[in-house]
Amino acid sequence: xxxxxxxxxxxxxxxxxxxxxxxxxxxxxxxxxxxxxxxxxxxxxxxxxxxxxxxxxxxxxxxxxxxxxxxxxxxxxxxxxxxxxxxxxxxxxxxxxxxxxxxxxxxxxxxxxxxxxxxxxxxxxxxxxxxxxxxxxxxxxxxxxxxxxxxxxxxxxxxxxxxxxxxxxxxxxxxxxxxxxxxxxxxxxxxxxxxxxxxxxxxxxxxxxxxxxxxxxxxxxxxxxxxxxxxxxxxxxxxxxxxxxxxxxxxxxxxxxxxxxxxxxxxxxxxxxxxxxxxxxxxxxxxxxxxxxxxxxxxxxxxxxxxxxxxxxxxxxxxxxxxxxxxxxxxxxxxxxxxxxxxxxxxxxxxxxxxxxxxxxxxxxxxxxxxxxxxxxxxxxxx
Numbered sequence: 551x552x553x554x555x556x557x558x559x560x561x562x563x564x565x566x567x568x569x570x571x572x573x574x575x576x577x578x579x580x581x582x583x584x585x586x587x588x589x590x591x592x593x594x595x596x597x598x599x600x601x602x603x604x605x606x607x608x609x610x611x612x613x614x615x616x617x618x619x620x621x622x623x624x625x626x627x628x629x630x631x632x633x634x635x636x637x638x639x640x641x642x643x644x645x646x647x648x649x650x651x652x653x654x655x656x657x658x659x660x661x662x663x664x665x666x667x668x669x670x671x672x673x674x675x676x677x678x679x680x681x682x683x684x685x686x687x688x689x690x691x692x693x694x695x696x697x698x699x700x701x702x703x704x705x706x707x708x709x710x711x712x713x714x715x716x717x718x719x720x721x722x723x724x725x726x727x728x729x730x731x732x733x734x735x736x737x738x739x740x741x742x743x744x745x746x747x748x749x750x751x752x753x754x755x756x757x758x759x760x761x762x763x764x765x766x767x768x769x770x771x772x773x774x775x776x777x778x779x780x781x782x783x784x785x786x787x788x789x790x791x792x793x794x795x796x797x798x799x800x801x802x803x804x805x806x807x808x809x810x811x812x813x814x815x816x817x818x819x820x821x822x823x824x825x826x827x828x829x830x831x832x833x834x835x836x837x838x839x840x841x842x843x844x845x846x847x848x849x850x851x852x853x854x855x856x857x858x859x860x861x862x863x864x865x866x867x868x869x870x871x872x873x874x875x876x877x878x879x880x881x882x883x884x885x886x887x888x889x890x891x892x893x894x895x896x897x898x899x900x901x902x903x904x905x906x907x908x909x910x911x912x913x914x915x916x917x918x919x920x921x922x923x924x925x926x927x928x929x930x931x932x933x
Contacts, residue, residue, distance in 0.1 A: 647800040703727075723740045803914075808849075882914060888903045
């Protein structure tokens with residue numbers, strides 16, 4: 551388990567209190583009932599709450615101080631993401647403050663970082679990663695074509711689903727500059743403003759009330775200085791970005807699983823059936839004990855992976871897949887047990903149990919499914 555310093559403890563406590571007061575689960579239910587929140591209408595998040603997050607400095611936690619951030623580390627950002635996961639708070643914090651900021655930190659030129667990172671840090675700009683092109687996570691199968699055109703590139707193809715894609719101002723797009731789908735060689739990342747001519751965005755619905763997007767690129771012109779990293783050699787960079795994205799999702803899933811377990815445990819302690827509190831039944835005690843044990847293993851895996859990013863640990867790829875796979879399995883089981891142990895009321899939309907289950911199923915698929923990361927972990931460890 552991670553040992554937090556004083557500043558990290560204060561950040562976690564502040565995030566916990568703010569999230570419970572400002573974005574409780576009822577706020578997510580509002581996105582289902584009213585199609586959106588705050589000023590964002592049907593965008594699947596509360597823009598006013600996002601502005602408050604930016605004012606508290608959360609958007610710039612991993613951004614270097616030279617570009618308006620705090621450079622406070624990935625473990626610190628993970629603490630905030632975990633608290634957001636507890637109440638299923640919908641925000642682009644992972645897409646922008648974690649994934650997009652990481653991509654620019656890893657491979658951005660000085661000019662690119664100076665152009666984009668200050669906006670990410672102050673929340674005025676939202677970034678996202680446009681990587682997948684179908685229902686399964688498979689970046690090496692990228693088919694979106696980037697063709698050399700004059701002194702730049704022309705993009706044609708589709709990306710789906712793009713998380714937070716409808717509200718993003720900047721998309722980091724994986725395209726193929728050479729080779730065929732399935733090849734690791736020939737992949738290139740591009741920095742694409744989402745208001746670029748020829749880029750069409752179509753909203754997609756998800757069962758968790760978020761609003762990802764489908765991006766259609768119709769001969770979108772990109773300047774040569776908007777290439778992120780090296781042309782045709784982005785496979786390793788994509789892996790590094792995805793590792794950080796997967797760990798961020800695992801931190802959110804840890805928060806969701808922890809809260810789902812706490813709610814269920816409280817129910818077992820108060821629900822009376824057959825003349826007894828149901829938590830007194832040995833079979834249910836065994837279930838709770840098993841879930842608690844899995845939760846502690848998940849916390850260890852997630853916090854170890856977050857610390858590994860800060861330490862630039864060479865074992866990071868394996869630790870990232872371990873964290874995402876473990877968090878996926880744990881949240882899947884706890885959210886299912888939450889519904890089952892609550893009985894009939896757990897099947898209703900009015901109860902929070904179903905909301906945790908829906909988010910669990912979506913989060914499991916984001917940035918690589920549980921099965922995908924389990925297989926990758928085994929491959930990285932020589933199995």
